Amino acid sequence: MxxxxxxxxxxxxxxxxxxxxxxxxxxxxxxxxxxxxxxxxxxxxxxxxxxxxxxxxxxxxxxxxxxxxxxxxxxxxxxxxxxxxxxxxxxxxxxxxxxxxxxxxxxxxxxxxxxxxxxxxxxxxxxxxxxxxxxxxxxxxxxxxxxxxxxxxxxxxxxxxxxxxxxxxxxxxxxxxxxxxxxxxxxxxxxxxxxxxxxxxxxxxxxxxxxxxxxxxxxxxxxxxxxxxxxxxxxxxxxxxxxxxxxxxxxxxxxRFFHYNGVNREQRKKYAYEKELQDIDGIINNVESVKLYSIFEKVESEKDWGVANQFINACFIKTSLFKAKIFALWNYIECVHGGEIKPTTEYPEGNLHAVMIENCLSVPEIKRAIAVFDVFSSELINHNIFNRRLFDYLVLSSNDKTNLKILKKLKSCINGV
CATH class of the missing domain: 3.90.550.10 (Spore Coat Polysaccharide Biosynthesis Protein SpsA; Chain A)
Known part of the structure; x- marks a missing residue:
């Protein structure tokens, strides 16, 4: 043997x-x-x-x-x-x-x-x-x-x-x-x-x-x-x-050989935030809300919106990835920040914004809006920077009425710019 x-x-x-x-x-x-x-x-x-x-x-x-x-x-x-x-x-x-x-x-x-x-x-x-x-x-x-x-x-x-x-x-x-x-x-x-x-x-x-x-x-x-x-x-x-x-x-x-192998799986709990999840056009019915809340908590502990960009899709059914991401960002601001953030529009010296946008341009056009959103959302949450041009690009890239409604709600949460 x-x-x-x-x-x-x-x-x-x-x-x-x-x-x-x-x-x-x-x-x-x-x-x-x-x-x-x-x-x-x-x-x-x-x-x-x-x-x-x-x-x-x-x-x-x-x-x-x-x-x-x-x-x-x-x-x-x-x-x-x-x-x-x-x-x-x-x-x-x-x-x-x-x-x-x-x-x-x-x-x-x-x-x-x-x-x-x-x-x-x-x-x-x-x-x-x-x-x-x-x-x-x-x-x-x-x-x-x-x-x-x-x-x-x-x-x-x-x-x-x-x-x-x-x-x-x-x-x-x-x-x-x-x-x-x-x-x-x-x-x-x-x-x-x-x-x-x-x-x-x-x-x-x-x-x-x-x-x-x-x-x-x-x-x-x-x-x-x-x-x-x-x-x-x-x-x-x-x-x-x-x-x-x-x-x-x-x-x-x-x-076929996957096994939990002793993992202590806890009962998923609901997290207490200032607001409940908000809804537009019934999207809430396609969301596993407890999992979404857990992502919000992880974003807070890691101080990194990249967590959300990586895991959001697993929270939604019958929802496009772009719609899921903008819906999650809007609800994150509503739930965790009480529906209001006050970012700057100024970038620090030596920032990597231009490099990130260049990377977006190398992405196939069908996926470019998602790539741009990932940059926009990470800059907004991780660095408190609002880029109006990126936001406008997201709006102009959306031919879906529900997406436009979500982006309008998202914009209403951005104060001071």
């Missing part, structure tokens, strides 16, 4: 240790051998927090990024090299990824491809998990599966990569590089991770200045036109989206 697939991660003792432990134990519960790679000092902290010696693999400080940034982030390549003498199939994943299945899936994953890279099922919160909410984050790759043979090929390919010594958990770029190797040198596929979940949090990466060596490697591997870091990052994110769409059959195969 084959040994269970080995799951490799790194638990950050200075992060949300309770949530990471919950995710770590979900892999155990599903029947895997799971190990957190950590430096000696971090391992000692994890033992204090209830992890066992068998849960932690202690690595030398030289196998972390300590010399580069004074952080003990485990480097990826030394971990892979250390596995060359074993015949284990391996999963490499982030410590905040929850196993949404209840059996070890090594054999099932191997039946789909010898190596796999997965996006994640994005969750508003773990305890509000609903298997019907199929929202996948395709901006990165959060889990890799390798058969033992594919892992050896990965190790050989990494030896030719300029960025091999920069790859580390918690450092942006390594997932794109491994994904590029998986597509170009291995027999791999990129799929939506229907059986892994991630609780939403704001992206903490500040930029792509350290992505430069990854850009050169990925350009070489995939024969891209440019090695510019931002261009490569954008190009590879499109590859992730396209591959996930092409491999929809594999996602459906994974979905």
């Amino acid at each position: 084959n040994s269970p697939t080995l799951v490799i991660t790194t638990v950050n003792p200075f992060g949300d240790i309770e949530h990471q432990a919950e995710c770590f134990n979900s892999w155990k519960s599903a029947g895997y051998n799971v190990v957190s790679y950590n430096s000696q000092s971090e391992a000692e902290r994890l033992l204090e927090y209830g992890f066992t010696e068998g849960d932690v693999k202690i690595i030398d400080d030289s196998e972390t990024t300590f010399k580069q940034n004074n952080k003990y982030l485990p480097k990826i390549h030394p971990i892979i090299q250390s596995l060359m003498g074993t015949d284990n199939n391996v999963i490499i994943t982030n410590s905040d990824i929850y196993a949404l299945h209840c059996i070890p899936m090594g054999g099932i994953l191997s039946s789909l491809a010898p190596s796999l890279a997965m996006t994640r099922r994005e969750l508003l919160s773990l305890n509000m998990l609903d298997m019907r909410d199929n929202i996948f984050y395709r901006g990165g790759l959060d889990l890799f599966y390798f058969s033992s043979g594919e892992l050896k090929k990965l190790n050989s390919a990494l030896k030719q990569c300029e960025a091999k010594d920069d790859m580390a958990f918690g450092v942006p770029g390594w997932d794109y590089l491994v994904g590029a190797i998986l597509l170009s040198k291995l027999q791999g596929k990129i799929v939506d991770g229907a059986v892994i979940g991630h609780q939403y949090h704001k992206n903490t990466y500040s930029g792509l200045s350290d992505f430069t060596p990854y850009g050169r490697d990925i350009k070489r591997l995939l024969n891209l036109a440019s090695a510019d870091p931002y261009w490569v990052a954008e190009a590879f994110s499109k590859i992730i989206a396209e591959s996930s769409t092409v491999n929809a059959k594999e996602r459906c195969s994974l979905q």
Whole structure:
């Protein structure tokens, strides 16, 4: 009988240790051998927090990024090299990824491809998990599966990569590089991770200045036109989206093994705001109101309207995405801010507004109004900036009477501009 697939991660003792432990134990519960790679000092902290010696693999400080940034982030390549003498199939994943299945899936994953890279099922919160909410984050790759043979090929390919010594958990770029190797040198596929979940949090990466060596490697591997870091990052994110769409059959195969796996699902509660949800033309009948309220609460706690833009569609039935988004923004202001906000029209120096609008122009025209709304709404809620031209564009793009009514109501909430 084959040994269970080995799951490799790194638990950050200075992060949300309770949530990471919950995710770590979900892999155990599903029947895997799971190990957190950590430096000696971090391992000692994890033992204090209830992890066992068998849960932690202690690595030398030289196998972390300590010399580069004074952080003990485990480097990826030394971990892979250390596995060359074993015949284990391996999963490499982030410590905040929850196993949404209840059996070890090594054999099932191997039946789909010898190596796999997965996006994640994005969750508003773990305890509000609903298997019907199929929202996948395709901006990165959060889990890799390798058969033992594919892992050896990965190790050989990494030896030719300029960025091999920069790859580390918690450092942006390594997932794109491994994904590029998986597509170009291995027999791999990129799929939506229907059986892994991630609780939403704001992206903490500040930029792509350290992505430069990854850009050169990925350009070489995939024969891209440019090695510019931002261009490569954008190009590879499109590859992730396209591959996930092409491999929809594999996602459906994974979905059959979805399981809540011990998630403590709480009864959804109604939140107390100054006003109840407002309605126009019966849209309220197509809204799961408690879920919408929970999104409002998450926006408040994260101070990020991006939460709403990502999860709103899951709250509505028989409603276009554009209509759902403008309806939600109007009701957010009504419920949370008492129906009135007083934004400015001035942008701070060095803002990224022009870049965001340029990105909107690259979107197909049929989706452009939604892209513009995402910029408009995020600027309004996150930065308290009202852009009249963007609002006018939304109005002129609407040939639906109900949409125009909602936009009129929304405008009435904007004071002082």
